[in-house]
Structure formats: structure tokens, C-alpha cells
Amino acid sequence: MAGRQDQSLGHLSLLGNQHTKYTFEYDPSILEAVDNLHVNRDFFVKFNCPEFTSLCPMTGQPDFATMYISFIPDKKLVESKSLKLYLFSFRNHGDFHEDCVNIIMNDLIELLDPRYIEVWGKFTPRGGLSIDPYTNYGKPGTKYEEMASHRMMNHDMYPEKVDNR
Amino acid sequence: MAGRQDQSLGHLSLLGNQHTKYTFEYDPSILEAVDNLHVNRDFFVKFNCPEFTSLCPMTGQPDFATMYISFIPDKKLVESKSLKLYLFSFRNHGDFHEDCVNIIMNDLIELLDPRYIEVWGKFTPRGGLSIDPYTNYGKPGTKYEEMASHRMMNHDMYPEKVDNR
Amino acid sequence: MAGRQDQSLGHLSLLGNQHTKYTFEYDPSILEAVDNLHVNRDFFVKFNCPEFTSLCPMTGQPDFATMYISFIPDKKLVESKSLKLYLFSFRNHGDFHEDCVNIIMNDLIELLDPRYIEVWGKFTPRGGLSIDPYTNYGKPGTKYEEMASHRMMNHDMYPEKVDNR
Amino acid sequence: MAGRQDQSLGHLSLLGNQHTKYTFEYDPSILEAVDNLHVNRDFFVKFNCPEFTSLCPMTGQPDFATMYISFIPDKKLVESKSLKLYLFSFRNHGDFHEDCVNIIMNDLIELLDPRYIEVWGKFTPRGGLSIDPYTNYGKPGTKYEEMASHRMMNHDMYPEKVDNR
Amino acid sequence: MAGRQDQSLGHLSLLGNQHTKYTFEYDPSILEAVDNLHVNRDFFVKFNCPEFTSLCPMTGQPDFATMYISFIPDKKLVESKSLKLYLFSFRNHGDFHEDCVNIIMNDLIELLDPRYIEVWGKFTPRGGLSIDPYTNYGKPGTKYEEMASHRMMNHDMYPEKVDNR
Amino acid sequence: MAGRQDQSLGHLSLLGNQHTKYTFEYDPSILEAVDNLHVNRDFFVKFNCPEFTSLCPMTGQPDFATMYISFIPDKKLVESKSLKLYLFSFRNHGDFHEDCVNIIMNDLIELLDPRYIEVWGKFTPRGGLSIDPYTNYGKPGTKYEEMASHRMMNHDMYPEKVDNR
Amino acid sequence: MAGRQDQSLGHLSLLGNQHTKYTFEYDPSILEAVDNLHVNRDFFVKFNCPEFTSLCPMTGQPDFATMYISFIPDKKLVESKSLKLYLFSFRNHGDFHEDCVNIIMNDLIELLDPRYIEVWGKFTPRGGLSIDPYTNYGKPGTKYEEMASHRMMNHDMYPEKVDNR
Amino acid sequence: MAGRQDQSLGHLSLLGNQHTKYTFEYDPSILEAVDNLHVNRDFFVKFNCPEFTSLCPMTGQPDFATMYISFIPDKKLVESKSLKLYLFSFRNHGDFHEDCVNIIMNDLIELLDPRYIEVWGKFTPRGGLSIDPYTNYGKPGTKYEEMASHRMMNHDMYPEKVDNR
Amino acid sequence: MAGRQDQSLGHLSLLGNQHTKYTFEYDPSILEAVDNLHVNRDFFVKFNCPEFTSLCPMTGQPDFATMYISFIPDKKLVESKSLKLYLFSFRNHGDFHEDCVNIIMNDLIELLDPRYIEVWGKFTPRGGLSIDPYTNYGKPGTKYEEMASHRMMNHDMYPEKVDNR
Amino acid sequence: MAGRQDQSLGHLSLLGNQHTKYTFEYDPSILEAVDNLHVNRDFFVKFNCPEFTSLCPMTGQPDFATMYISFIPDKKLVESKSLKLYLFSFRNHGDFHEDCVNIIMNDLIELLDPRYIEVWGKFTPRGGLSIDPYTNYGKPGTKYEEMASHRMMNHDMYPEKVDNR
Numbered sequence A, B, C, D, E, F, G, H, I, J: 001m002a003g004r005q006d007q008s009l010g011h012l013s014l015l016g017n018q019h020t021k022y023t024f025e026y027d028p029s030i031l032e033a034v035d036n037l038h039v040n041r042d043f044f045v046k047f048n049c050p051e052f053t054s055l056c057p058m059t060g061q062p063d064f065a066t067m068y069i070s071f072i073p074d075k076k077l078v079e080s081k082s083l084k085l086y087l088f089s090f091r092n093h094g095d096f097h098e099d100c101v102n103i104i105m106n107d108l109i110e111l112l113d114p115r116y117i118e119v120w121g122k123f124t125p126r127g128g129l130s131i132d133p134y135t136n137y138g139k140p141g142t143k144y145e146e147m148a149s150h151r152m153m154n155h156d157m158y159p160e161k162v163d164n165r
């Protein structure tokens, strides 16, 4: 088995670690990065995260969402197990839907300094309504800033059919 | 449980209020707003509302629709429980499909002064035909006005398959 | 245009009547029957009713369901416009989901004295849960009574996928 | 090209006939039969007919349905082009949904004297309700009569999802 | 019940009229218009029409299609019941698929003088092929003319999967 | 608003209670019952519960499932808000998938003494595999015990397509 | 790579043979069998065959179908490449839909002497109708003969939705 | 039956011709054109062709595809029955997938001199891979040439999910 | 976190073990069992396994399948991580589809001595055909043996639609 | 059988070769090219590859993905059987998801020197998350370089619904 060298991964504290401790209080320090081996190229990485859960800040009851996180890396990729654990850390955390997607994006910008990133949360309904916040970001002063505007302008012109079943 | 502070929500009259009174006559004063904590950024909030019902102004019989409401907030977000109650207030109100979406959008513009907003109603058929009105708005004199034109020009080029079953 | 003779339909008060009055308080007297022209044969009639709405008896807020009503007629069929108006009459009526399906079935038994009947309501979720009550009936002392037991015993062994979206 | 011999088909008046005359008034004499070459065996033939249209006997407006016709032949199969033309003959004919499926089945019993037959019509909604009548028949005094009872008793225990769109 | 005032609808000859006469020969005079109450705004109205049927001009046999009609109104909306009756009037009319969509669009342009309009017909297959003509129009000399070009240039880049079943 | 009388619901501690306290440690005492008003009849009540989450007893990481709970009541129905809170109480509880469904069923038997009950959990995959345990129960010495055997014998003969996406 | 021994497959003339000659005239001699290594057990083998095509015996034009072939083997399995080539041999062969499924089943009974077998063809529509013949067989004088009756009696009680698109 | 006049169709050799001869060797001379009655307007015509089959040039075995053919006509439309017969003529013809779509487009350009045309073939898998070639063309020196570039640049950014089942 | 006690799991060699060694040659000794805590009850456990891959014994090329494994345990459950690793061990193993499902079932019978078990493999197509073998087993001399016959007799009467895309 | 001449394919070492040797260690030398016969035209070729599997570089366990590979050829097409074998060669190779798509694209650029190419991998989940990397390339200094930027900027604005089932 050849490919990405194991040594390039030695600094990671989580991958393959049996005695992982799960944190259910919001903790952005969980996030870890790995090197992007293809910095000469723009490419997208998307994480599909259908197992996101947090608490409603007003009532304390659980909220559930699928988070779609997409970015064009610069020098860093997010290590996927650390992303999983980071998302787990919202489990007993209370915030509005609109806040969660912005916080997740802010933390990933802080970690990765990506060229472009976007986060879309699709929540299950409460009281017959469901809420799907979407936020994005392009590195200021680059073409990716324009890209963020362009994608915001064209966002979700075909809302998926939702019938609460 | 940390996150959005409870005190920032104290002015809300509806959230978590047990003795909610449901109004089934059109009443835009039901709508309430909360502060947008991320004004530095453009982001979208979409409400999926599959439980909209009103009355036909000609025959008095019930109409049913799914409403998709999306906006880019400026200083205000709409509080979701108040939006639910506002939509309930169409229950015994009579208006044409085309009028309902424009009225809902007008009321949310009045409440939120959003950067951008759009409302798409998808109604169930009467006499073998169904009607899906779509309206939008961008704050005049800003780039969001252009955004509204752009989205209108590119609206719904892939109509969903409808076979009345 | 031949077929079912118009005169056989003359007693109906609703069909094709322009000045229909819509009643939004529960009223089983709205229901009307027509003659079954094929009494020599068992056959099923199913009504798909995706536009059912009532009120929650505890909170007063609207509930939404699709009602599936199926029966084997004896001497009478339910006239479809009267069924529509009858279902409208739950619009401002408050009852539990489990009660609604039993009430609807009771009223149709009263009207039609059918050989067999069943009612299945599939409601939209409240608080992350949705409820789907199902009830049935076969004329006592006939093979249809057994049929009801048989169908109850085999009911819904493949629950549809529900993800609240 | 071998297989079913052309000569065995010579009596058919419709198949491949260019100057077909389309009749839009109900006419069961259009139906034609061909020999069943596999009488030693029970087998099913199903016709999927999504292009059925008739007129409402009360209002005169068009109704639309998909008809599913399935039978176990005895000595005869229905010739498919004649079935198509027969179904066309309902185009300007007025009858209730429940009557249409029984008439179609009666005419095919008359033509084919089949071992078993069933007809299921799934109509598009009027006023928010749709109606799906189902009827069946097994040759009296044979095991197919029991088969008809068995299939009636187990009919449609998983109603398809219908949301009128 | 408030909302659109009944008096503003008094001139309509069809809506709610019990004794509707159905015309099954092409007749564009059936179409009626109502005032657009939101002329200050661009908005789309889409009609989903899955019950369109006409006759093949060569063979006389019935054709079936779903028509999707979308427009941005100027001063007029099409009254929906009159549109239904107008589409019924193709029932015994013979024309090619490509002609039907252009005729429907021409008649609605004549009636409504809309800012923008498009018509897409999706027909059921004959001989293993199905045909989906699409046409559009923007008011000459306005930005809507460009809009029509833009939408034509970007039309249907993701053809829906069709397998004739 | 008529229907189920409010007074019959007065003993319930949870329904409509604003200051609900959410418990995230397994606690079957949360469950509450209401009277079945239709004891003369067998009918099914199904709860669709797509927001179930617990912890893996070996690794401590979150598991996610949709729970389908169906029963034929005897004298009692489960109050739906208490069921929701009970399911919440698994949030920080660790148990195997096979244990969870059996525990839930045992607790509901204890609460309701139902004629028949079944619980089916459909979990998201771990390591490329997902697990769907199903358990059921019929009151011993009644026909419902046979019903449980019958439904176990015929359980899930058409496994849903699962491709982990 | 262990498992089924290559030598047990040496008599096969087709598997892995580069210079396969494709025959497009019906030829049942193409079929080859391999030993069933699990004769002590009843098990099903299903072949999904969506690429079946033959010619209409009346008009000579191509027909298309998906064939579903399922059987419980006795001493022999059909070798899958030979089945593919056998089905290819209908390519320029003309026969009615009802005949094709019976011929295929007869040829496989001749080859395999199976305990049980069934063949279901689902054809694409001609003139708006599609035909789906189904036939089956159980070894006479065994429990599989009853099995064939049982499956015929319960065949296709949930016809798939067909809309010719 | 009015509409497109029969006389305008008199030169066609195929439409409604009973004694059609089917050619299964590639023959572009089969194609016939009819006049475009709407030359003043750009409109699209799409043919959905799910019954395309040819032979692999290397192995001789059948290939299957759905062909999607879309064009903006200039003075001519392709007559649909001739297109069907032309596509049949690939039945015993051998060519690579990439070649087939280009040949079909070339032949239609030759016949119709269209303003714009595109052909997309979606083939069934061989060896676990499937191939979907797409080609297009705009009349050189017109805006349709740009249109072709634009559509190529934006082609298929959302590949449909393919799992070979 | 309470629930299943950790100590009851101490003998397991794989669960949570970081230094798992993956074996890609068939090795049934990988399988491990855990105690069934609910032996007083019949319940089903289903494993959905969409990531099964083996090698074709004739050509050596990879095959892919989804395996559905369902059983009613007696004293033992299969530990899920060991099942995953066992299925991995087919990765470089060559066997016919029909053999794979029987081998997997035999190994699980050996490990678990279950009351009932069944295995259904759904493979991707080769040469346009796909094969779906299904096998089952009930403990001899118990009612589960009859259950196996019953489920075999009623197996897969609604084959899923397969079109190789 | 005419069409692409056999002699033009004589140099290929793999197509139709019975004694294919399968390599399960990464080996880009397996790839072979054939001439593009339509160099005068831009056209797309897409390969749908749902049977991709590699090993995780950290844990050694298998990963599974569907690879979508699309390109506009210049002088060369990739021969499809060689592409299949090349993708097989990742079977026992370890690399991160993000690396796999970039390596595949690099190797195809090396082989084909295409005008444009893109590779999208959609992987099955690990730990509840799935990862979908996408990369693209346009020949530097040509309009295809811009095309790559354009497609990156507009990539995947409608993420498919992923729920891990």
C-alpha cells in the first residue's frame, strides 16, 4: 500500500486513536489540519454531515440538521475525524440555526485560511416550519471574494421540495 | 449550554409562550424580529412552510400551498414562531394565489428591511391546474436590486414534474 | 354523452351547485350518498385526501394530514363533493389524531353501512414526531368482519421512510 | 423473423391498419381477441394505460386516469391495439369513476371469458380529492373465484403517497 | 374573509359559474383576464397543466402532454378557470406538438400583453419517442426581450430522465 | 372548537407546559398515558421518530436512528409529548442498537399494557454497515400473541435499498 | 484467489471466451448450465435483464423490455454469459410479448429442470399502452407446484406507477 | 379537427404508412423534414429516445442508450417517424459511443440546417463503467455558435447519480 | 452513560481496537459473537452492507454487491465490527454470486446457531445482466424451519426496478 | 456491421482480450488511448464509475466511491477498458480521498492532453461524514483554462441530499 506517506500524518492527535474522548460542549480547539498536497490547483472538498445536533437556546430541546460544508483549500485541509468531533461538540450547545452555520464557518476560516468556503444547514421542522441557513466567504482581495458574491447571488434558486414527512 | 444569550431574546412575546393565542384572520402585526448577529456578512435564511392554507376569494373554499421564503437579512431576522403564527393568520383569509405571495413579501420587507427577499408559493391544483407564483425584491439602489433582476431572469428554468398525484 | 343518467343524481344538493356554503365546524350532516350500481360485486373505492386540516385540542394550533379512506360499498357510495365538504368541516375543529380517524370512519359507517371500510391518517410532525393512526371495520357477522381482522393483523409492515423533510 | 405466424393474425381488423377510424363515443364492439397459445398454463397479462380520459357525468368536464388492467387468460388474449381504441371510446363519454372500471371489466369478461381479471383506475383530483376504484372477478365455480376474494381482501394495504402535485 | 374584493371580479363570466359549457374545439375567445394588483413589481406566475390532450393531425389519435406555462404579467393576469377551459378546447383539435405550444403562447400574448412568457409541452411517447417543444417571448424593445434570449440559450441543459415507463 | 374535552386532559403534566425540563439521561418515568376513547375497536397508532440519538456503549460516540413505533392500544394511548421527551432521554445514554429497541418496547408495554406493539430502529452506518433491529409483542394468551408471531414471520421481506448516501 | 475451482468450470464454452459469436436469431441451444453446489438448500437466483429487445411480429418494429427471471435451482444453475447470449438471440426475432416470456421460461425449464421458476417482462409502451406479462412454474407433483399457484394468486397486487415518461 | 393542414404533409413518405419497411443497417437517407411554421421565433424541440441500440465495433455485442436530441429549428423540423426509423437503422451497426452521437448530429445538421443542435447519449454500463458523450453545434457566424460554446462550457455540472442498478 | 455494561464486552478482540489488521483473503475465523440479552423474545437484526466486493472466479475481475443479512438470534448476536472485517475478507476471494451468499450464511449459522437467518446479495451488472441470489435457513425441527419455507415461497414478488443506471 | 474500422483499433492491447491480467496496485501505465475522430469539434465524454475502491492510508480499511470523470478530448480518447483496469489498480492502494481525484486527473492529463477535464469522487461515509472532492483543469493559455475557473466558481451549488442510508 503506497500513496500518502504515513509520516506526513504523524502529528495528528486523533486519526486512528482508540481512546478518543468525546466532548459534547462546543470546543473549536478540537479541529486539526493536514497539508494540502495540491496547492497548485483549485479544488473543492465537500463534507456531508447528516448527523448534526444541537440545542435550541430558548427551549433547550434538541435540534437536528444536515450540514453541507464545502471549501477550496489553500495550504490546509481539515482532518476529517477532527471535524466529526468538532461537530459532536455542538451536541449540548444552544444556539439559533442562523448562528450555528456562521460559527462553524468562522472556526474553519480560522483553522484553514481557505480560498473559499460555504456552510449550508438544513434543519428538521419545529412547529411546521424548517429553516435552512446558508453562509459563505471568499478570501478578501482575491477572486474568491467575487466568487462568494456570485454564489450568494445564485444561491438555491430551486428549493428542494419539503413536505415535513 | 452557552451560545446566543437568553437576555438578548427577552423582548420576544411569543417564543416559548404557553398561552399562545392563534389568530386565523390576516394580521401582519403578529410578526416579530430578532437581531442579526452577523451583519458583516451576507447570508441566506430559508423557511420551508408546507402547511400554508387560505381561502379562495371567489368560492370560499380552502386553498393549500407550500411557501418557500428566502432572504438575506440586514439588521433583523424574523423570529420563527412569529412567522408561523403570521402564516396561520391566512387560514380564514381570502385572496388570490398571486396576491398572497406579494402580501407576505411586503409584510416581511416592512418588518425586516432585508437586503434581499423572495417568496415562492406552490399551490395544490383546482380543476386540474396548479399555480405557483414567485416574487422577489432587492433593496433599491443597492447591488441587491440587481440581484433581484438576475434571479427573476433565471427563475425556474427547470419546472418540477407535476402530475396531480 | 351517455353513461350514468343525470336524473339518477337529481336528489343531490351539492354536486355542481355554485352557491356552495363552506362549513368549518364539524358537521357530519353534510355527507350525502348515491346509489351503488354494482351491488352484485365487491369492489373498492379509495379517496386520497391530502388537504385535511384540523386544530390541536390542547394548543389550538392547526394540524395537517393526508387521509386515505377506502371502502367496499354495499348499497351506497359517498358522493365525492359532500365528502370534500365534510372533511372541510374539521378545519376549525379540535381533536386528537387518533380521534379524527375514528370519527370519520364512524360517520361513513352511519351514512353508507358499507361492507368494509378503513381510514388512515398521516399527519405532519409536531416536536419531531409524527403520528399515523389507522382504523378499520367489517360488517359484524359477515366475512368482512374477518377481513377487518386480517387487514389489521397485516397492517403497515413496511412503514414509509419519514425524515421530517 | 420467425415466431408467432402472421397467418394466425389475419382476422384482425385493426393491427397495422393505416386507415384506423378513431371513435370517441363508448363502443365495446371495438374490442378484438387473439388466441392464447399457452392455455396449459396460468399467466398474467397486465396493461398499463396512463392515457385514459372520460367526461364527468354531472359537469361535463374531462376526467383523467391511469387504468391498470390485469388478467389470467383462458382461451383468448385481448389484441392490444383494439384495447387502445376501446379505451379511446370513453373520450367523450360521461360516467362516474366507479362505473368506468366496472364497465371496462364487464366488457373484457364478455370478450375473453378470462379465468381472472381486475381493473384499477387512479384518477387525478377534483376539489382536492382523488378517487381510485378497484374491481375484480374470478370465473364462478373455479379456484379463480376464490382468488378474486383473496385479492379483494388484501387489496391496497399500502396506499401510494398522494400529495396532489 | 377579506382580501381581494369580490366586486373587482364581477366582470368574469366563468369563475364559480355552475352552468359552464365545455368546448372541445379550439377557441381562444374563452380566455379571460383579471387585473394585476402588483404592476410595480416583476413576478412570475406558473401554471402546471398535466391534463392537456389534443389529436394528432395525421392519424387523429389522441396525444397527451403536461404543459408548463410561466409568465411575468404586465397589467393583466389570466383568470385560471378560463385558462383551464381554453386548454380543454384542444381536446378534439389536431395539431403537431411544436404548433400547440406556439399557438398557446400566441393566444396568451394577445390576451395579456405580458412582459415575458414561456410554454413548455412534455408529451407522452409515440413509437418509442417523445417530443418536448419549448418556446418563449419577451416584449420587443424591453429588457424582457433579452431575457427571452438568455433563457433560450440556457434552456434545459439537464434533460429529465425519460425511460418510457 | 369542540371535540376531545380539555378537562379529560387535565392530569397531563407536559402538554403545553412552557417550562419543560429536558432530561438527557434515560428515564422511563417521563412517559405519560391518556385514555383511549375507542376501546371497542382495534386500531393502530404509529409514531415516526426520525430524531433518535444515543451513545455507543463501547466508544461513547453518538449513534443516530429513525424509530418506528406502532401499537394497538388497549385502555391507554401514549401522550405524544411525553414520548418525545422519553426518547430525548436516550441522548446521553449508551446502549447497543439491539438493546435500545427492546428497552423502548418494554417501557411502553409497562406504561400502556397494549394489545400489540412493535419497534423498528433504522440506524445510520458505522464502518460501512448499518443495523436495523426490530422487535414486537402481543398480549400473552390473546390473538395478539399470534399476531406478533405472524408479523415476525413476515417481517421485512423487501429490505429498503441502502447505499450509505 | 480461492473459492469455486476453475476446473469445475472447464466444460463451459462461453465464459471468458474472447471470440464470442453473437447470434441475433432465436437459438435456445446457446444456453449452458453449471452445477449447483448447494442442492441441499432452497435458494433463489434472480436475473435482472433490462436490455431485452425483440421485433413485433405484426409490424417488424423493435420492442424493448426489462426481463426479470427468478428461479429456485435443483441440480443446475444457468451460466450467466450464456443467458445473456440467449437473450441477445431474440434481437431479430418476432413474437408477441405474451409469447416471449413463456418461451424463455420453457427453454430454462428444459435446460435446468428447476424446482421453481418465473419470468416477468415489462415492455415499453406502444400507442400509449404497455404490456407486462408474467408466467411461472413449479415442478409438478412437488410443493413447488403449489408455490407457483400461491405466487400467481398473489401476483402484482401493487402495480408500479406507469406514466409513459 | 382543424389545425395543421393535411395537405402540407402530403410529401411525407412515412407518416401513417402501414407498410413501413424497417432498416437495421445505418441509413441517413431515411430522415425526412417538415416545414417549420414558426420561423419568426427561436424555440426548442427535444426528442427523448430511450430505445436506442447499436453494436460494439470491437466485440459485436449490443449496446443500449437513451439519446436526448434538442435543436432550435431554422426552416425545417425533423419528421418524428422518420427520426424513429433512422435511429432503428443503428440496430445492427457498429460504432463507438462517442462516434454515434457525432454521426447523429452530423446527419441532422445535413437534413435541417438548424440554428442550434445538441445530442447527448447515456449508455448502459459495460464492465462497471458507463459512458455519456455529449456534442453540440451552432450555425457558424451566428449567435448560435456562441450559444454552443456557452452550453459546452456549462455542460453537466450536476452529473446524475449512477449506481449501475 | 449507563446501559449495556462495559465488562460484558471485555472478551471482544476487535471493537475499538486501533491496530486492527485487515485481511483480504476469506477468513471466517474473524467473526465474533456477543450475548443476546433478550433471549426470551424473537426479534430481527438486519445488517445493510453496501460495500461488499469479491472477485469473479473465472476472470479475476472485481464484483460488487450490497448484502442484506437478517436473522432472529438465539443466544448470540454477531459483533458488528467483526462482521465488517469478515466481509472485507472476500475482497481478494473469487467465487460465484450464488456461492457467496450461501457461504456467508453458513458461516453465520456456524457462529450464532440462530433461530432464523437469510442473506440477499444484489450485485452490479456484468454484460447487461445483474444477479441477486437469496438464501435462508430456519433451525431444523423448529417453527423457524417452516418460517424459512414460508419466506422462500413468498420471496421477492415485487422485483425492484433495475435499468443499469 | 460498418462504422469505426476494426483496423484503426489494432494497436489496443486490452479490448476484447480474454486473458486480461488484473492489477490491484496503482499503475498508471495501464491506461491506453484511441484516436479522436472528431477533433474539429468540442464534445464531452463522461465516465460514470460507481465501482471505485481504495484503502484508507491511515487505517488500511477499504474506501468506496463513485467517480465521475468528464473531459473534452483534443487528439485522444481514453480507451474504456483500460480506464476500468486503471481504476481497479487503486484496489489495494492507500490514499486520501482528496489525493485520489487529483492523481486520477493528473494521469489522464498525461495520457490525453485533453482540452478540459474534471474528476468528482463521491465517497461513502466514515464516522457519519462523507467526503466528495472535485478537481478540474483546462489547457493553460486556452479558453479551456477559463472554462475550468468558471466551472470551479459554479461547482455544486445544489449539494445532493445525503442521509447516510
Ligand SMILES: [Ca+2]
Pocket: A161, A162, A163, A164, A165, C165
Ligand atoms: Ca418530503
Ligand SMILES: [Ca+2]
Pocket: A163, D163
Ligand atoms: Ca408531499
Ligand SMILES: [Ca+2]
Pocket: B162, B163, B164, B165, D165
Ligand atoms: Ca404523480
Ligand SMILES: [Ca+2]
Pocket: A164, A165, C161, C162, C163, C164, C165
Ligand atoms: Ca422525507
Ligand SMILES: [Ca+2]
Pocket: B165, D161, D162, D163, D164, D165
Ligand atoms: Ca405526489
Ligand SMILES: [Ca+2]
Pocket: B161, B162, B163, B164, B165, D164, D165
Ligand atoms: Ca406527482
Ligand SMILES: [Ca+2]
Pocket: E163, I163
Ligand atoms: Ca429506467
Ligand SMILES: [Ca+2]
Pocket: E161, E162, E163, E164, E165, G165
Ligand atoms: Ca421514467
Ligand SMILES: [Ca+2]
Pocket: F161, F162, F163, F164, F165, J165
Ligand atoms: Ca441511499
Ligand SMILES: [Ca+2]
Pocket: E165, G161, G162, G163, G164, G165
Ligand atoms: Ca414514470
Ligand SMILES: [Ca+2]
Pocket: E163, E164, E165, G162, G163, G164, G165
Ligand atoms: Ca414513466
Ligand SMILES: [Ca+2]
Pocket: F163, H163
Ligand atoms: Ca445506490
Ligand SMILES: [Ca+2]
Pocket: H161, H162, H163, H164, H165, I165
Ligand atoms: Ca440507479
Ligand SMILES: [Ca+2]
Pocket: H165, I161, I162, I163, I164, I165
Ligand atoms: Ca436505476
Ligand SMILES: [Ca+2]
Pocket: C163, J163
Ligand atoms: Ca433522510
Ligand SMILES: [Ca+2]
Pocket: F164, F165, J161, J162, J163, J164, J165
Ligand atoms: Ca439516502
